[in-house]
Amino acid sequence: MDKPVKYAQSIQHNTKTLQYVHDFTSLIFGISAGILQLESLNGFLFLFISFALVSSLFTISHCQLQPSRYFESPLKSLYVDDLARYLTAFLMSWTLAYALVQS
Amino acid sequence: MGVPDLIIDPALKYWVLVPISIALLVFALLRHTIAILTSPSPKLQPLAKFRELEGLKSAQVFKRNYWVLPKHDFINRQSLHVKRLTDGSLLAEDPNNEPQNPLDSNGMDGMMDMAKGQFGNMIAQTAMMSWVNFFFMGFVLMKLPFPLTLRFKQMLQNGVATDDLDVRWVSSISWYFIASMGLVSVMNVLFNDESMGEQLQQQMMLQGGQPPPMMLGAPKQDKVMLAEANDIRIISYESVLDGVEQRVVELYS
Numbered sequence: 001m002d003k004p005v006k007y008a009q010s011i012q013h014n015t016k017t018l019q020y021v022h023d024f025t026s027l028i029f030g031i032s033a034g035i036l037q038l039e040s041l042n043g044f045l046f047l048f049i050s051f052a053l054v055s056s057l058f059t060i061s062h063c064q065l066q067p068s069r070y071f072e073s074p075l076k077s078l079y080v081d082d083l084a085r086y087l088t089a090f091l092m093s094w095t096l097a098y099a100l101v102q103s
Numbered sequence: 104m105g106v107p108d109l110i111i112d113p114a115l116k117y118w119v120l121v122p123i124s125i126a127l128l129v130f131a132l133l134r135h136t137i138a139i140l141t142s143p144s145p146k147l148q149p150l151a152k153f154r155e156l157e158g159l160k161s162a163q164v165f166k167r168n169y170w171v172l173p174k175h176d177f178i179n180r181q182s183l184h185v186k187r188l189t190d191g192s193l194l195a196e197d198p199n200n201e202p203q204n205p206l207d208s209n210g211m212d213g214m215m216d217m218a219k220g221q222f223g224n225m226i227a228q229t230a231m232m233s234w235v236n237f238f239f240m241g242f243v244l245m246k247l248p249f250p251l252t253l254r255f256k257q258m259l260q261n262g263v264a265t266d267d268l269d270v271r272w273v274s275s276i277s278w279y280f281i282a283s284m285g286l287v288s289v290m291n292v293l294f295n296d297e298s299m300g301e302q303l304q305q306q307m308m309l310q311g312g313q314p315p316p317m318m319l320g321a322p323k324q325d326k327v328m329l330a331e332a333n334d335i336r337i338i339s340y341e342s343v344l345d346g347v348e349q350r351v352v353e354l355y356s
Binding site: 034094 | 291
């Protein structure tokens with residue numbers, strides 16, 4: 001009664017959904033950073049800001065501001081777990097778009 | 104802005120950057136398909152072994168949830184489980200036999216499969232890298248949007264013989280590295296196939312990680328069963344309905 005029961009497969013599905021959103025947005029934001037010709041520190045700032053923004057929007061739209069209902073440890077799964085993956089995908093699309101726009 | 108220190112032929116984009124990216128994607132798809140086609144079908148367990156496991160599992164479930172049963176049901180089941188676990192009728196093989204070497208049949212198959220997967224993976228990586236190196240080596244391809252330290256120069260400007268060039272100008276092999284890192288996400292977005300992303304990630308983990316633990320030296324089943332029977336024998340019965348009136352009244356008072 002006090003502690004809600006969580007079903008592991010549903011949580012896994014939620015994590016998958018979050019991961020898809022992160023993958024998609026990382027590519028898009030990376031391409032925008034490349035088109036904007038952001039360099040070094042600005043680009044990484046853009047990365048972290050976009051990551052935080054996407055996670056927060058996900059909290060609002062998908063979790064209805066109650067992420068603890070959908071994840072085992074909400075802060076970790078929303079803001080930490082996908083960061084490395086987001087980073088690599090962002091770097092890739094950023095580099096690609098930067099090179100394509102520049103020459 | 105000023106004059107850039109290098110001007111790169113735009114044709115490089117169409118004849119190097121795009122082909123490498125497409126080749127990477129197609130290659131990953133191909134590898135995935137091959138992995139699916141050659142994956143071994145799951146082996147069936149022999150009946151006796153399955154009975155043993157399920158019998159043990161049902162005893163464990165009983166141990167956890169006995170309080171939902173009425174008293175006489177509880178006693179029946181308790182004696183049934185204790186009898187089945189102690190007289191050895193569930194055991195798949197004679198406990199007096201020597202335990203068979205786990206390395207010869209089952210364990211070996213799993214290890215062979217894993218070794219095959221690793222090996223194929225390594226060959227694919229090597230082939231891809233030598234392809235990139237063979238066709239696209241010896242020139243500067245692109246400028247990275249972020250600075251790197253000098254230590255990367257050796258790796259990323261492989262084949263470019265200019266000492267003083269900024270590390271941000273890199274050759275095609277570094278684009279290959281960067282693209283193969285971000286490939287998992289692209290695959291997930293393009294094909295949205297759960298298994299695909301997972302598999303790639305697993306491969307990455309396998310490459311850099313430690314080997315998964317093997318099941319060696321598991322305890323013998325008859326000992327496990329005896330311990331379980333002991334646990335069940337000493338359960339003191341308690342029903343979920345004990346004192347329920349009191350609790351309901353408290354809840355709604």
